[in-house]
Amino acid sequence: MDIGLVQSSTFILCLLIHCTSGLTGDEDDYRRKVSMELNPGQSEPSSGVDVVHVRAVGSDDTLHFLFCNHRAPALMLVHTNSSFSNVHINWTAFLNGNYSGSLKVVPESSVQFSSALVFTRLWEYDDVNDTADPEHLPPSSFFPSYELQDFSWNIRNATYNLTTHTATLCGRNSSNSFMNGFLCLAFSAFESRGRDSEWPGLLHNANSSQLHVWLDNVIPRSNQSRFILEVQSVSSAEQKGQVDVLKSIDDEYTPSIFKVSQWVSSPSNASSEILGYTQWKPVAYRTEHPKFEDATPCRHSDPVLVSELPPSGWVQALFRDGLQTSTLNITFSIAGDPFYNTTNYLSWSVLVGLGNPPQDSFSPLVLTIMAVGLGTPLALILFGGVGAGIFKRNQHPQGYEPIN
Ligand SMILES: *[C@@H]1O[C@H](CO)[C@@H](O)[C@H](O)[C@H]1NC(C)=O
Ligand SMILES: *[C@@H]1O[C@H](CO)[C@@H](O)[C@H](O)[C@H]1NC(C)=O
Ligand SMILES: *[C@@H]1O[C@H](CO)[C@@H](O)[C@H](O)[C@H]1NC(C)=O
Ligand SMILES: *[C@@H]1O[C@H](CO)[C@@H](O)[C@H](O)[C@H]1NC(C)=O
Ligand SMILES: *[C@@H]1O[C@H](CO)[C@@H](O)[C@H](O)[C@H]1NC(C)=O
Ligand SMILES: *[C@@H]1O[C@H](CO)[C@@H](O)[C@H](O)[C@H]1NC(C)=O
Ligand SMILES: *[C@@H]1O[C@H](CO)[C@@H](O)[C@H](O)[C@H]1NC(C)=O
Ligand SMILES: *[C@@H]1O[C@H](CO)[C@@H](O)[C@H](O)[C@H]1NC(C)=O
Ligand SMILES: *[C@@H]1O[C@H](CO)[C@@H](O)[C@H](O)[C@H]1NC(C)=O
Ligand SMILES: *[C@@H]1O[C@H](CO)[C@@H](O)[C@H](O)[C@H]1NC(C)=O
Ligand SMILES: *[C@@H]1O[C@H](CO)[C@@H](O)[C@H](O)[C@H]1NC(C)=O
Ligand SMILES: *[C@@H]1O[C@H](CO)[C@@H](O)[C@H](O)[C@H]1NC(C)=O
Numbered sequence: 584m585d586i587g588l589v590q591s592s593t594f595i596l597c598l599l600i601h602c603t604s605g606l607t608g609d610e611d612d613y614r615r616k617v618s619m620e621l622n623p624g625q626s627e628p629s630s631g632v633d634v635v636h637v638r639a640v641g642s643d644d645t646l647h648f649l650f651c652n653h654r655a656p657a658l659m660l661v662h663t664n665s666s667f668s669n670v671h672i673n674w675t676a677f678l679n680g681n682y683s684g685s686l687k688v689v690p691e692s693s694v695q696f697s698s699a700l701v702f703t704r705l706w707e708y709d710d711v712n713d714t715a716d717p718e719h720l721p722p723s724s725f726f727p728s729y730e731l732q733d734f735s736w737n738i739r740n741a742t743y744n745l746t747t748h749t750a751t752l753c754g755r756n757s758s759n760s761f762m763n764g765f766l767c768l769a770f771s772a773f774e775s776r777g778r779d780s781e782w783p784g785l786l787h788n789a790n791s792s793q794l795h796v797w798l799d800n801v802i803p804r805s806n807q808s809r810f811i812l813e814v815q816s817v818s819s820a821e822q823k824g825q826v827d828v829l830k831s832i833d834d835e836y837t838p839s840i841f842k843v844s845q846w847v848s849s850p851s852n853a854s855s856e857i858l859g860y861t862q863w864k865p866v867a868y869r870t871e872h873p874k875f876e877d878a879t880p881c882r883h884s885d886p887v888l889v890s891e892l893p894p895s896g897w898v899q900a901l902f903r904d905g906l907q908t909s910t911l912n913i914t915f916s917i918a919g920d921p922f923y924n925t926t927n928y929l930s931w932s933v934l935v936g937l938g939n940p941p942q943d944s945f946s947p948l949v950l951t952i953m954a955v956g957l958g959t960p961l962a963l964i965l966f967g968g969v970g971a972g973i974f975k976r977n978q979h980p981q982g983y984e985p986i987n
Pocket of ligand 3: 664692693695
């Protein structure tokens with residue numbers, strides 16, 4: 584009977600450990616072999632038009648990421664069912680402005696899915712009444728938008744790293760506002776599952792890439808300025824007409840944020856299968872190394888279909904006309920939060936990837952707390968049972984002596 588109790592306690596403990604390890608998602612150990620190159624196939628020195636190409640090879644497939652700066656900055660993803668697919672660029676055609684077909688992933692028959700996320704516009708408005716509600720402001724509250732296709736974009740040398748698979752693109756226009764300021768996008772690709780060390784600490788895996796976007800040291804055109812970022816997305820599959828907002832765990836990784844937003848693509852026959860996604864936490868930060876109080880919520884608008892491909896030469900090179908483009912706004916801050924002029928800094932992170940978006944889970948800290956909370960009573964039962972057994976045995980020592 585004592586043995587039975589010990590066994591059942593052990594069983595429950597094992598079950599608990601199994602369940603909690605399931606929550607951390609430890610089984611997701613998919614890895615890819617990642618390599619990065621700048622301007623594949625270009626013999627001449629950089630013409631200011633740059634493509635960072637990441638090749639992430641799986642067991643029998645390849646994921647290509649293309650991070651590029653021609654006009655509006657863009658991140659493209661192409662998934663093939665071959666481990667040998669590669670990128671082919673006709674630089675002569677591209678630089679002559681003959682985009683269509685000048686960028687290909689070959690063999691073309693191996694391409695399974697492709698998508699692009701393009702950063703097209705930055706809006707600035709004067710939030711005089713601190714409503715943070717641009718939809719209900721008169722047009723006169725808006726300054727002329729910054730058209731990101733008109734910015735000059737450069738890869739920052741110091742951040743281009745073939746080992747860590749990271750590259751940063753910074754852009755500005757020559758107006759006074761950007762005299763000392765930049766809009767930057769830092770790209771990262773990953774070999775395996777992990778988490779960014781900086782807030783919002785997005786969870787990533789071998790099928791995803793991350794962009795960290797920040798607006799640094801720009802001179803706002805009013806003291807009460809707030810910003811809106813417009814992004815456009817193209818997909819070879821059907822993009823959902825809305826962004827899903829899922830509950831997330833309030834965790835040490837993204838304190839006080841209980842939600843995760845994701846915008847997914849599925850096969851057009853309306854199956855529930857997800858082919859690709861854009862995922863973010865609805866939060867931005869007002870400093871480079873944020874503290875808790877530097878967080879500011881952000882909102883998204885519903886996606887709206889637009890009739891043209893986004894203003895990126897590379898996206899127009901890869902995607903044929905006829906594919907749907909959708910656009911949406913990310914609106915930073917809420918009423919009562921400090922204006923841009925307090926820190927002159929704003930950052931936001933987004934994940935772009937293949938398949939199902941990573942699901943957040945409890946951190947080891949939270950798990951430890953849970954394990955202590957749930958485990959202590961079990962341990963008491965377990966060791967209580969063993970103790971009782973030993974106690975009983977000690978009571979009848981003779982019972983085990985061989986009978987002579
Ligand atoms: C590149 O494109 C040009 C036309 O713009 C074409 O003449 C040339 O043959 C192409 N090169 C290759 C290698 O396909
Ligand atoms: C553009 O590319 C197409 C296909 O490669 C080619 O037929 C056409 O001549 C090119 N046009 C120019 C202006 O280079
Ligand atoms: C790759 O996909 C194409 C169709 O998209 C298919 O014809 C081909 O057989 C597939 N190749 C492999 C190796 O699965
Ligand atoms: C700000 O509030 C004042 C007073 O309520 C109102 O008259 C004005 O129109 C508001 N301005 C904007 C831009 O909403
Ligand atoms: C910079 O962007 C602003 C807003 O779009 C525009 O009004 C201005 O003309 C641009 N300046 C230059 C020099 O491109
Ligand atoms: C950055 O890289 C470019 C091209 O590789 C080079 O011409 C330039 O001198 C580099 N700049 C610095 C500051 O290292
Ligand atoms: C790339 O990153 C690695 C690891 O952080 C670092 O050791 C290396 O010096 C970096 N390389 C360059 C070229 O910055
Ligand atoms: C990544 O993609 C590959 C190929 O589609 C798939 O087999 C694998 O399960 C995916 N891994 C994760 C963590 O989503
Ligand atoms: C911002 O506020 C400061 C101090 O209150 C003032 O000197 C400055 O003129 C204001 N700037 C604008 C653009 O309104
Ligand atoms: C920011 O704007 C506020 C008014 O909204 C003004 O009082 C303050 O002086 C400005 N701060 C800076 C650093 O210009
Ligand atoms: C949807 O289409 C894909 C191929 O395009 C196919 O594999 C899948 O079975 C289809 N699903 C449904 C529910 O028809
Ligand atoms: C994005 O915001 C701007 C400025 O408020 C607005 O004109 C535009 O219609 C918005 N776009 C979407 C897709 O909501």
